[in-house]
Amino acid sequence: KATENWSNFIGANLYNYSIDGEYDGRDVDSNSFVYSINANSTYTFSETASLQFTFNYLSERVTAQGEDSRFYSPNLTFKKSFLDNRLTATLQWQNIDMGLLDTNEQRITTYREGEFFTTTNYVYEVDMVLLNLSYNFNKNKNKSKFIDSEFGKQEF
Template identity: 60%
Template sequence: MNSFAEREHSEVFEQGDNQLKPEFIDLLELGYVKKFDGNTTLNATAYYRHVNNVINRVNTLAYQSNGAVLDSVLNRVYSNVGKSNAFGLEIGAQLQPTKKWSTFLGANVYSYAIDGLFTFEHRDGITRDYVVATEATIFSMNLNATYSFWENASLQFTFNYLSQTNTAQGEDSEFYTPNLALKKSFLQGKLNAVVQWQNMDMGLLKSNEQRITTFKPGEFYTTTNYRYEVDMVSLNLSYTFNGAKNKSKFIKSEFGEKEF
């Protein structure tokens, strides 16, 4: 990203950090897998993740060269803000209640903390330090359920959810996306049709929508609600013209077929 400030829009100067350091990650995991009768599998992973030089989006007041503050504009920069620590538990289960119905359910809950500071050289020539200290418990889940009506037709539902998360200077609201897809094959599998309904909403939910809030007490407060496309319906068709198997022959080992 450009290290010189540029006007992103009427309220923000955005720039990169030309002294940005790479993140260094230490990760410790302990996993467990258990298989049950009926094609059911359960796995659990406890983990700890430590990141040095964690990169985050941060805002500051916009100082002019004479030291005055632009009261309607903020500086936005992607910079190192210190270190972060996360420890939590991730659980996943593969279930098959019936022969035609299979489901995967996963969940992740963890404590996430960011601690440190970042420095920023303003246009008045003064470099200022900003302390970062935030902590929260975060939860996410994903669901994938597939039902086969018959041999060449299936219905799939997916749901992804992320709870409210903390950032270096604020929080991001919860975010979720439900999707539905119907797949049908024709002509002995050569023609495939998929009808997708992405980001299901119908005006009843808040699918594919997230509010991002950034603040520094006594200096600024900004919040933006991002609303993306919902209720997108599409039809995809694919046809395989040549389904012949690969008949290529390869050179056998000089030691014969019974080498192993």
């Protein structure tokens, strides 16, 4: 936690990815260093309002027939509760791009030396804004009852 109201999380996976075998009657022996990063930063304004930024990244990696490019996706979510936390509004900005980034894009290349080469750039939807409203009709109170023991009372 950077401050009382601001918490952060970052996680990473690092590994050597190796393909060793046979495909379509030919030997395949390729490897690459692959990594992914997942980050989450949440700022809590109050008990009923928060802002969260998430970022997911996957590096380029080899395949049996070629390679896949890196892929990343940044997202921003604002959440606000009303009416004693019964009504919740969530505003999400998914796949933030603004025409400046290559968010949610991936190039997949397939080839066999001397025979064929094909590459496709997949461009998925970006800058999606979603508003979600939810209302909880049954606000359940915590009705848990704990065992009252004499040992516990005397100990403390």
